[in-house]
Amino acid sequence: MLTALTKTGKKICLGFDYKKETLMSLRDKEEFVCPVCRETVLLRLGDQRIFHFAHKQSSQCRELYENETYEHLEGKRQLFQWLIKQNIASVLEYYDRNIQQRPDIMFKYNGQRYALEYQCSTVPDKVFTKRTNTYLENGYTPLWVISSSHLHQKRKDLITLSNFQYSFLRTASSGRLYIPAYCPEKQLFQLVESITPFSIKNSFAHLSSLPIQTIELDSILDPQNDHPLSQASWNREVERYMFNWALHPRTEHKPFLQEIYNKGLNIFLIPLEIGLPVAHSVLIQTPPFIWQTYLFVDVLAHKNPQDIITLKEINTSYQKRMHKKQIIVRHLPQVKNVTPFIAMIEYIQLLEKLNFLNKKGDTIFEVQKKIQIPHSNREREEAKQNFLAKYENALSRW
Numbered sequence: 001m002l003t004a005l006t007k008t009g010k011k012i013c014l015g016f017d018y019k020k021e022t023l024m025s026l027r028d029k030e031e032f033v034c035p036v037c038r039e040t041v042l043l044r045l046g047d048q049r050i051f052h053f054a055h056k057q058s059s060q061c062r063e064l065y066e067n068e069t070y071e072h073l074e075g076k077r078q079l080f081q082w083l084i085k086q087n088i089a090s091v092l093e094y095y096d097r098n099i100q101q102r103p104d105i106m107f108k109y110n111g112q113r114y115a116l117e118y119q120c121s122t123v124p125d126k127v128f129t130k131r132t133n134t135y136l137e138n139g140y141t142p143l144w145v146i147s148s149s150h151l152h153q154k155r156k157d158l159i160t161l162s163n164f165q166y167s168f169l170r171t172a173s174s175g176r177l178y179i180p181a182y183c184p185e186k187q188l189f190q191l192v193e194s195i196t197p198f199s200i201k202n203s204f205a206h207l208s209s210l211p212i213q214t215i216e217l218d219s220i221l222d223p224q225n226d227h228p229l230s231q232a233s234w235n236r237e238v239e240r241y242m243f244n245w246a247l248h249p250r251t252e253h254k255p256f257l258q259e260i261y262n263k264g265l266n267i268f269l270i271p272l273e274i275g276l277p278v279a280h281s282v283l284i285q286t287p288p289f290i291w292q293t294y295l296f297v298d299v300l301a302h303k304n305p306q307d308i309i310t311l312k313e314i315n316t317s318y319q320k321r322m323h324k325k326q327i328i329v330r331h332l333p334q335v336k337n338v339t340p341f342i343a344m345i346e347y348i349q350l351l352e353k354l355n356f357l358n359k360k361g362d363t364i365f366e367v368q369k370k371i372q373i374p375h376s377n378r379e380r381e382e383a384k385q386n387f388l389a390k391y392e393n394a395l396s397r398w
């Protein structure tokens with residue numbers, strides 16, 4: 001850890017730039033105690049590691065707080081210095097005795113109190129959720145920042161994200177959803193933005209790199225950029241994923257394949273309009289092509305031109321599929337006040353944009369034309385070429 005108290009109660013915070021000589025003379029005349037447990041701690045001033053305080057072997061605190069890697073210590077030190085340079089009231093390793101939690105940095109900004117947690121090691125989902133909820137219930141806005149070393153970019157526009165990484169997903173005041181990351185070695189923030197998953201783990205996303213020297217807190221709390229998605233590359237990945245899924249079906253995929261087969265559908269002949277990207281699909285863990293297929297077989301397939309579709313019907317289908325665990329929403333501890341159902345609404349709005357539906361009221365749509373099921377691969381391919389020629393870059397509005 002980077003903070004300790006002297007016997008007289010003076011706080012020493014190594015987040016500030018101390019010279020080694022200063023600390024050495026301080027160590028000669030002072031004894032230090034841990035601000036949490038009040039046990040004696042030692043000031044370590046080695047050349048290998050960053051200057052820090054350490055508990056004695058048997059301490060309980062040691063187990064709780066001291067599995068700190070160099071990366072973690074250095075990361076939170078840099079983040080602290082970055083905040084104080086912007087004149088933002090910040091406390092490093094702030095211990096809140098009421099909730100018995102110690103965020104890496106507590107800071108106050110625009111009338112809000114933030115708990116910044118810079119996370120280099122994985123924590124169990126239960127712990128992550130409990131800490132986050134405790135912050136929220138006690139007037140803190142949690143700001144979890146993941147170590148960049150946890151990010152696995154597959155390609156410039158593709159990233160693999162696990163459930164743990166998805167826990168870092170947070171909402172900007174603009175409503176945009178993103179994951180903040182930091183790399184102390186490169187002194188670089190990385191924001192995973194415009195996250196549009198096509199499978200449980202794989203997602204289109206844009207990774208922005210922002211050097212800490214030039215970036216201000218606002219850009220991290222409220223990123224403003226949208227990164228449009230190419231419809232053609234989206235389509236290519238969805239198709240590859242879908243076909244692979246059908247060719248090597250896992251046990252848990254079989255009921256889906258069986259159901260669509262019984263309804264006269266073939267996964268290789270799913271129309272292009274099923275499996276489209278929408279802004280909030282990240283809230284749903286089930287791949288878009290699956291939940292959109294369910295919506296199709298439950299609601300859209302039965303409708304003819306001039307028929308009415310209501311959001312209530314869509315919601316009934318969604319609830320039923322959730323109940324059967326055929327649609328699973330993501331567990332996102334930091335994302336509150338937004339229902340995953342919004343993704344379904346966005347999909348319906350997209351179909352309106354594509355002239356399949358006509359808006360009749362806030363929750364009512366009229367069918368303009370039916371989604372056509374191709375009868376052969378050739379037919380599907382032709383439909384695809386027409387679709388892409390018409391809508392390249394026009395669909396994604398995030």
Ligand SMILES: [Zn+2]
Binds near residue numbers: 035061
């Ligand atoms: Zn302690």
